[in-house]
Amino acid sequence: MNAQAGGPDHRPPPISDDDRDTAVRRLQEAYAEGHITHEELDDRLHQVLTAKTHGELASALASLPEENAGTTSTIAAVGGRIQRRGAWRVPRSLTVASALGRVHLDLSRAVIDHPVVDIELRLGTGGAKITVPRDAIVDIEGLHTEWKAPLYTTRRRSRPSGPRIRISGTLGLGRLKIRHARH
Structure with a gap:
């Protein structure tokens, strides 16, 4: 029997190194452009590096301006x-x-x-x-x-x-x- 999306056997895809690298780059760009403070950068970098799900990764990037x-x-x-x-x-x-x-x-x-x-x-x-x-x-x-x-x-x-x-x-x-x- 196949597990349906959202069922007990459904596991979201793992966060790849590229996903983390992209998130870190976006945070660094936001800091360099003055969109976040140094303290916010530190907090969000910690979130990105310890995130277990894509949702946690996305929340670390919340409120950032869209990428160029x-x-x-x-x-x-x-x-x-x-x-x-x-x-x-x-x-x-x-x-x-x-x-x-x-x-x-x-x-x-x-x-x-x-x-x-x-x-x-x-x-x-x-x-x-x-x-x-x-x-x-x-x-x-x-x-x-x-x-x-x-x-x-x-x-x-x-x-x-x-x-x-x-x-x-x-x-x-x-x-x-x-x-x-x-x-």
């Missing part, structure tokens, strides 16, 4: 191709969602204003190709694949001066290919 629209973006499509290339501005956090179709993100000529960029993939059927800057550092530890493992080879001579690209999320029937730009 330029730092978070979502690209979504049911089918077809999602593509970004050329000189486009990469947000701090990007979610790409597609039920059917392919995704191609080319960051090689993109404007990247942040030292860390989080890309969350929510893909059903169809592959994804991501081209990162030559000196980028890529982290795919948060990515869960259901069919084929990602194709990515770490660059031997990556300079630590490049942006850190963290790729997470889920990839259904398809493969993620990541490559570094040649120029």
Whole structure:
């Protein structure tokens, strides 16, 4: 017999390190912009670091202003191709969602204003190709694949001066290919 949502066997998903990191970053930004005092920052950081549920995490962020629209973006499509290339501005956090179709993100000529960029993939059927800057550092530890493992080879001579690209999320029937730009 299956447990229904809200039943005795239903457990909310655990808080991930990324959830905590995002909450800490939002608190630091709110403090830096003068929205909360130093004491409020200390109290809320303690709440974030000891939170056991997403509700507790959310209460620590209550009353903060919305995140800057330029730092978070979502690209979504049911089918077809999602593509970004050329000189486009990469947000701090990007979610790409597609039920059917392919995704191609080319960051090689993109404007990247942040030292860390989080890309969350929510893909059903169809592959994804991501081209990162030559000196980028890529982290795919948060990515869960259901069919084929990602194709990515770490660059031997990556300079630590490049942006850190963290790729997470889920990839259904398809493969993620990541490559570094040649120029």
